[in-house]
Amino acid sequence: xxxxxxxxxxxxxxxxxxxxxxxTAVAVGKPTFYRAPPLAAIKILTGGVISAFxxxxxxxxxxxxxxxxxxxxxxxxxxxxxxxxxxxxRFQMWIGTEAVRFHDSRRFGRVGCPxxxxxxxxxxxxxxxxxxxxxxRKRSAPVKALIMDQKLIAGLGNIYATEALHAxxxxxxxxxxxxxxxxxxxxxxxxxxVLLVGVEAGGxxxxxxxxxxxxxxxxxxxxxxxVYGREDCGTCRRKVVGTRKSIxxxxxxxxxxxxx
DNA sequence: TTAAATTCCTGTAAGC
DNA sequence: TGCTTACAGGAATTTA
Numbered sequence: 001x002x003x004x005x006x007x008x009x010x011x012x013x014x015x016x017x018x019x020x021x022x023x024t025a026v027a028v029g030k031p032t033f034y035r036a037p038p039l040a041a042i043k044i045l046t047g048g049v050i051s052a053f054x055x056x057x058x059x060x061x062x063x064x065x066x067x068x069x070x071x072x073x074x075x076x077x078x079x080x081x082x083x084x085x086x087x088x089x090r091f092q093m094w095i096g097t098e099a100v101r102f103h104d105s106r107r108f109g110r111v112g113c114p115x116x117x118x119x120x121x122x123x124x125x126x127x128x129x130x131x132x133x134x135x136x137r138k139r140s141a142p143v144k145a146l147i148m149d150q151k152l153i154a155g156l157g158n159i160y161a162t163e164a165l166h167a168x169x170x171x172x173x174x175x176x177x178x179x180x181x182x183x184x185x186x187x188x189x190x191x192x193x194v195l196l197v198g199v200e201a202g203g204x205x206x207x208x209x210x211x212x213x214x215x216x217x218x219x220x221x222x223x224x225x226x227v228y229g230r231e232d233c234g235t236c237r238r239k240v241v242g243t244r245k246s247i248x249x250x251x252x253x254x255x256x257x258x259x260x
Numbered sequence: 261t262t263a264a265a266t267t268c269c270t271g272t273a274a275g276c
Numbered sequence: 277t278g279c280t281t282a283c284a285g286g287a288a289t290t291t292a
Contacts, residue, residue: 001285058286076285077270088270106269108286116287141263150287157286244283249265251284 001076004121004155005198005221006211007058010080013214015053017082018095022049023064029090033107038091041070041112045093057118057154071115075108082214100214118154122192127153132188136176143179144172145248147191155195158250159204162228164190166235171259172252173243197224227253 002010023045028037048064055061060072060080074080081101091102091111102111120127135152136143147153148161156164165172167190170183179187198204203219205211206229212218226234233240233255242253 003286073286075269075287105271106285108269110287139262145263148286158284248263250286 001157001159002058002074002078002203002211003157003160003198004055004058004195005160005201006203006219007055007060007074008199009203009213009219010074011053011055011060014080014100017214018050018100019052020050021095023047023093023095025094027092029088029092033090033104034111038070038112044068044070050095056115057121057150058157059115059118061115069115071110071113072102073110073113075104075106075110077106078102078104078109079212080214081212081216084216116150118150119152121155122153122188122195127188127192129185129188132191133181133184136179136184139176141176142173142247143170143176143187144252146176147187148248148250153191156191159206159225159228160191160194160198162253163194163224163226166227166233166255166259167194169259171254172247197221227255229253233258 026042026046028034044064044067048067050062051065052063053060054063058073062070081103082098084101086103088103088105089101090104093100102109120131136146139146144161144165147156147164148158162172164187168183168187170179170187198221201219201221201224202213203211204221204225205218206222227240230240232238236255236257238255238257240253241256242251244251246252
């Protein structure tokens with residue numbers, strides 16, 4: 001599922017290919033994909049010149065010269081492709097002669113939604129060890145739920161939160177306030193690192209809801225995954241412990257040996 | 261204020 | 277083989 005590195009990879013491909021070009025036409029898919037058609041988005045995009053593709057957390061933003069921005073969220077099964085058919089096309093725009101399509105089988109994605117309030121991204125300057133420490137020290141919620149809360153930190157989903165906690169040697173179910181200052185500092189560093197490695201690798205293409213970039217290319221982050229979706233820990237080879245729907249209503253995994 | 265539960269939706273996999 | 281059921285996921289919304 002697309003998290004920050006996957007969305008960033010999509011953004012880079014689109015920016016490289018289409019910045020400065022005109023959106024010649026727009027079409028929406030089945031009405032069932034929308035509670036209400038994204039009329040404002042259609043109006044902004046149609047005939048507009050793309051000045052930039054931006055990203056905030058897991059949100060992709062298309063900026064149209066002199067008109068404003070249109071926000072996309074890929075949800076968990078959302079994909080953007082250049083050309084490419086599927087029964088799940090919910091939005092498409094023609095840029096030059098190419099059709100850029102938004103597919104979304106599970107319909108958790110959004111087109112033309114408002115950009116919500118988001119916390120800093122782990123690579124932002126304001127995401128300091130102090131910032132994370134102040135956030136965790138008074139909270140009783142599981143640390144994994146806290147670092148996945150987009151209002152607090154933007155960009156981490158289940159895969160990267162799981163990996164950051166593993167790299168920091170912290171169990172996901174621990175209360176935020178149970179972490180020591182040293183653990184919190186370590187986690188601040190690993191949150192940033194896993195995302196940077198993810199971006200560098202072009203995202204993670206795992207078996208479930210496999211992510212591909214707009215040109216159909218897989219990412220390479222799965223090579224670096226140590227616990228998420230694995231049977232054995234990539235560090236010590238011991239059996240990974242998985243729990244379902246336990247933390248923040250989501251499945252969790254950790255290595256009982258590396259994460260004390 | 262915070263935390264937990266519920267909702268949305270469908271492809272996939274497991275079980276009978 | 278064909279059917280039913282449970283479950284995964286992000287974020288908005290509701291309830292406690």
